[in-house]
Amino acid sequence: MIYAVFAPLLFAIFVPWISKVKDRIHTGIFVFFIPFIIFLYFIQFIGANFSPIRQTYNWIPSLGLNLDFYLDGLSLLFVLLISGIGSLVVLYSIWYLDKSEKLGHFYVYLLMFMAAMLGVVLSDNVFALYAFWELTSISSFLLIGYWNFKERSRYGALKSMLITVFGGLSLLGGFILLTIITGTTSIQGMIEQVDIILESDYLLLTLIFILLGAFTKSAQFPFHIWLPDAMEAPTPVSAYLHSATMVKAGIFLVARFSPIFALYEGFFIIVSLIGIVTLCWGSYMAVRQTDLKGILAFSTISQLGMIMAMLGFGTEAAVFAAVFHILNHATFKGSLFMIAGIIDHETGTRDIRKLGGLFTLLPISGTLAVFATFSMAGVPLPFLNGFYSKELFFDATLGLEGAAWLSQAIPYLAVFGSIFTFVYSMYFFFGVFTGPKQLDKLPKKPHEAPIGMLISPIILVLGVVLIGLFPNMVNGTFLQHAAEAVNSNVEYHDIAFWHGFNYPPLIMSLIVVGVGIILFLTRKKWQGIYNILPGNLSFNRVYNTIIEKLDTYSAGITNTYMTGSLRTYMILILGTTFIVTLMYMWLTNGFTIDFSQVADVTSLEVALVTIIMIAAIATLFVNNNVAVILVTGIVGYGVSMLFVIYRAPDLALTQLTVETISIALFLLCFYHLPNLRKREETLSNKFTNIFISAGFGLLIILIGISAHSSNWFKSISDYFIENSYKLGGGDNIVNVILVDFRGLDTLFEITVLGIAALAIFSLIKLKKKKEAE
Incomplete structure (x- = not known):
């Protein structure tokens, strides 16, 4: 099943290249086979002797996050609708969308949405389901706003995402409560503990959170207002969202969790009332x-x-x-x-x-x-x-x-x-x-x-x-x-x-047809009732008012601190960190000072620290660019010398390398900048600067001493000493930690730097392009 869920996402990677030949062959022809093959695969499970199938793929077992897939009659119904109607929608779009459209964008969004819906209906892990659930909101946002040159398309896309993401966050709250109550992240495991859930003090709150997610996604009153505005999407998208996917996700969610909540009368009242x-x-x-x-x-x-x-x-x-x-x-x-x-x-x-x-x-x-x-x-x-x-x-x-x-x-x-x-x-x-x-x-x-x-x-x-x-x-x-x-x-x-003839539902149907014919034939005579109900009342107006107020108030709050002043930003960041951290550690008795196991301080260390302190203070009084860089370099080289004294050659070499490169880069950049000019500060500003600088520095010192003095947990260093060679294959413990034990952390750090480099490169290219124009 995992291949069926992720096949659309994997194929979406190749769509941009496939779309380059759209002048000869419509991109939808290639895309059509993905949902069609998925449909053919799952249709084999239809039969009188069908029994549920479960598959588990370990993802993050330590956090209880696994890709658990569960195929039963309910999920099979939705999978066949998603893939079957998905195939027909793609086939329809081949003739509906002209080759001049951005077909690569369209089919990437569509395949992303298809994969998300398959993940929602097949997931047995609540957090995996939530991840796919939010992916449906994001991909539907992209599909609804596909014609982004239209203001109404952008409005409808944003409206749908705001409402459905609000419901999604509520759904996450419900899932967290269910996990706490049952001790499992498996939906089927939760169903097996119905009695425990029904006896929980959090039952009503859990139900409301989950139903908010379902009602917003399935456009239930009063959250229905996003659905008409979603009509700005291309018709293939509308056909897909309305018949088999987006709006049916909430229906699926309620159906899936019905075995848990159906015995609770509150479920009957809320769901039946909202539905009718x-x-x-x-x-x-x-x-x-x-x-x-x-x-x-x-x-x-x-x-x-x-x-x-x-x-x-x-x-x-x-x-x-x-x-x-x-x-x-x-x-x-x-x-x-x-x-x-x-x-x-x-x-x-x-x-x-x-x-x-x-x-x-x-x-x-x-x-x-x-x-x-x-x-x-x-x-x-x-x-x-x-x-x-x-x-x-x-x-x-x-x-x-x-x-x-x-x-x-x-x-x-x-x-x-x-x-x-x-x-x-x-x-x-x-x-x-x-x-x-x-x-x-x-x-x-x-x-x-x-x-x-x-x-x-x-x-x-x-x-x-x-x-x-x-x-x-x-x-x-x-x-x-x-x-x-x-x-x-x-x-x-x-x-x-x-x-x-005496069958009550038939009588009700005949009443519907009879009265319906009369109302249809006389529609022009009674349609004035809409001037009374809803009249001027509109949930869209409520939504627009809320969004406008949020924009106004958030802009007002933001403008109070987004002044363009770096000093203001540093005051807010450091001041908030200082106050919050200090208060939290004070209230939780987090400060511990114990010098019993501290090594003796040598005269060499005192000398180095004194030099570092003098250099750091000197930066406040130097006005020459080159002098500031050199004085700052003294601080960095002084720290590297401390690493040498403490027998950490790797850290010392790293510090020396970074400091040397930084100085070289600073010298290259500052050469083109004017000399530093000290701004005249008021007495209150100087007092604020001293207070925040001294306070933040003191806080860091106290945290460092407390961390060294505390012994709440067993030291992890023994683990690295024992396993660095055994698991990492290296004698250098620091290198093994960085490359193996913290490999993902290091990878993401490199990724961030790579993204930043690409952003800078793009800005430079954009500037050159504008200058050329």
Whole structure:
């Protein structure tokens, strides 16, 4: 499984080079095979006899950080959606994105996002899951802001990242609490300790933290506001994010942790309430939109709310319906986004007010839209998969237990939200494909899309029809395993279209269709209600106000200390370090002074230290550049002599080398600078300088003495003496420590220097380029 997770990232390394031949071959053709091969690999696990698979790869075992992957029915469902629809999205993008686009950037971001989502759904270690979780936020930020020359794209990308990263930090808090409670970082290990978690004093806090992560990612009310603005992304991105990936991550998270929290009534109340409110609000607001992708964005919000509500119910029927609808939603929503992209691509607009009568001009797209929109609406037809899961949803709302006030209201709210689901579905289809043509309002003369762009939505719509005709084809071999991973008590039962006229969910469906038709036909008469609700109320306005206030206040705070004065910066840094460290060590009795094991001070040492002190003080009074450098060099060479006395030749040689090179470089640089000029300081400034300098110096002296005088831990030097040759293969202990025991530390130090060198080189090149212009 590790190869499947990291294959997209590894291939992404080569995409920039592959994209150089995009004039001859579209980059997407090469990228297509990565998700397709992953899909073919995982599809082999579908079967009635499937059992979970676990794989562990040691990463940092001492910290409990391992790459633990766990494939069960739930993760298999999501992996197939991520890779399967990912393949179709890449195929669709080949015709949607022109070769003149920055295809290398696009496919690197897409592969990064794909790998992150695969890591989220396959990880069993909570901290590995969190790492992949945040990678989805970063990569989706890059995808949404792909057309970064558009202000709305940048706004939508930043908005999505701020909200989802806020949820991600909350999620990390929940994971840390779970790890503390259970003593394990394994999700399956946590599930085995449900009783301990449910008895914990931190149960509610842990649940809230985890749900914040899920709600922000899956655009639940009131965090839904980022999703409509994410529509500024290219349509292939929108299709992928909405049908199979980004917004489904929160759904997956709640499903994965349901075995832990489902027995807690707070879980039922919070998740069910937020989910059902999101369903109603999303479907209600979708009818208000005029942008095709805006309609689909709010429809996604409503559908996600419906799935979230079912997971909150936690019953066998609700869990199975939720899993079934995850699959169904991916098929009809993915195809609808691609159809919206086709309409935009072929007409030049997504404004539904300018569209109409396109069925005769785009007959194939119109036909596909019929199946997809009617399936989304839950129209009771046997060849539409959306009706089955919608009916199962209605069935799950009946007879709920716990929180009577909520259980009794949920069926009515479900019908209310589904009525508007029907209305926005009809609004989308009939507003685009029927009615009078408005060709004069279209930027482009519309015509049917090329066959390459139609292949992906055709495959998805075939999925809508085939699942509708043969729902049990994916039941026992696929859906059943996914549902059992969420609720082990789910029992197999056939999915049937007809249950009789007295079947309550059918009656609820007929009410939805009947009332929905009336509201759709009279939409222009009642749409003025949006002037009342939401009216001037807007969560976007709240978000914008918060961001503006944060910018204003943070700028005000920053400007108080970012004055451009190096003296001010040093005062803040050294002063804060002095005060905080001194107070902490004082309160914790950290100061220990013991001279019992200190060696005698020789006259040579006193002489050297005296010279060093005189040289250091002299730097304050010398005005000549060269003289300052030479006096500073005396300090460095004096320290190297101390190393010689203390029998540390390696350190002495290192100090001598560094000091010599530093002096040479200083002399080269200072040659081109004017002589130093002492600035006249006020008495208060001089007092501040003396206080901070003396105080910070005294603090360092006390810390050094305390560190030498303390013996809280066994000395690590014995370990290095015993193992430097055995493990490092060297007699020089210092060298072995630097190269072997602290090899990563040394490597990162070199990396930092390398990055700094590249930055300096880039600045020099940029300056020369500007001078040449």
